[in-house]
Amino acid sequence: MSILHTVNKSPFERNSLESCLKFATPGASVLLFEDGIYAALSGTRIEPQVAAALDQITIHVLGPDLRARGFSPERLIAGISVVDYAGFVDLAAEHDVVQAWL
Amino acid sequence: MSEVVKKFMYLNRKAPYGTIYAWESLEVVLVGAAFDQDVSVMFVDDGVYQLTKAQDTKEIGMKNFSPTYRTLGDYEIKKVYVDRDSLAARGLTQDDLVAIAWEDMETEEEVDNIVEVIDSARVSALMNESAAIFSF
Numbered sequence: 716m717s718i719l720h721t722v723n724k725s726p727f728e729r730n731s732l733e734s735c736l737k738f739a740t741p742g743a744s745v746l747l748f749e750d751g752i753y754a755a756l757s758g759t760r761i762e763p764q765v766a767a768a769l770d771q772i773t774i775h776v777l778g779p780d781l782r783a784r785g786f787s788p789e790r791l792i793a794g795i796s797v798v799d800y801a802g803f804v805d806l807a808a809e810h811d812v813v814q815a816w817l
Numbered sequence: 818m819s820e821v822v823k824k825f826m827y828l829n830r831k832a833p834y835g836t837i838y839a840w841e842s843l844e845v846v847l848v849g850a851a852f853d854q855d856v857s858v859m860f861v862d863d864g865v866y867q868l869t870k871a872q873d874t875k876e877i878g879m880k881n882f883s884p885t886y887r888t889l890g891d892y893e894i895k896k897v898y899v900d901r902d903s904l905a906a907r908g909l910t911q912d913d914l915v916a917i918a919w920e921d922m923e924t925e926e927e928v929d930n931i932v933e934v935i936d937s938a939r940v941s942a943l944m945n946e947s948a949a950i951f952s953f
Contacts, residue, residue, distance in 0.1 A: 750832050756908055758907075759906065760907070762908070779876030782872075782873045782874075783872060783877045783881075784832070785873075
């Protein structure tokens with residue numbers, strides 16, 4: 716079973732991302748959206764954990780939420796891709812299960 | 818109305834848009850500005866994200882309230898502080914934040930940017946000086 720993990724909380728305020736990365740297995744996908752997008756930015760305190768996870772899992776970030784918060788794709792950790800709303804739907808359709816880390 | 822001026826601090830710790838806290842705080846700050854108190858607006862933790870430049874919300878269907886921060890000076894608010902450690906933990910610098918100009922209409926004294934990045938000890942000291950802290 717392939718799982719799409721979604722995280723919509725700031726990694727600095729909740730442990731949603733931490734738990735997501737703990738339980739996601741190789742080959743899984745993670746989509747960061749809403750306040751979850753802050754985890755995708757380079758230069759943060761949690762960048763090392765996110766960068767390490769990229770060896771095993773793919774990480775996407777929702778472009779509209781990134782732009783709403785004032786950030787452009789150049790600020791992302793290398794290896795994280797930007798998707799739009801249609802891309803979010805595609806990801807959900809491509810995976811067997813969607814697990815939302817609220 | 819009382820002639821006594823008190824020090825009020827608005828303490829902001831939440832990112833914008835994901836929750837309603839940032840917007841609610843800004844509304845209360847603007848309403849409170851009418852009462853001629855000694856107001857400071859403090860941004861710590863994820864609250865520093867409220868001040869990022871270039872916010873563009875048209876794709877998320879929410880009002881972009883970030884331009885309103887730049888008007889705080891027009892409401893005679895002159896004290897806006899950002900916690901340095903909170904910025905650093907998020908890979909941000911003052912260059913990533915909006916500038917808020919201030920001008921005294923009577924004396925024509927001008928300040929280009931009242932946003933001040935301060936260390937944690939100063940944040941603590943300012944909290945200790947406050948008669949009331951409104952937390953968002």
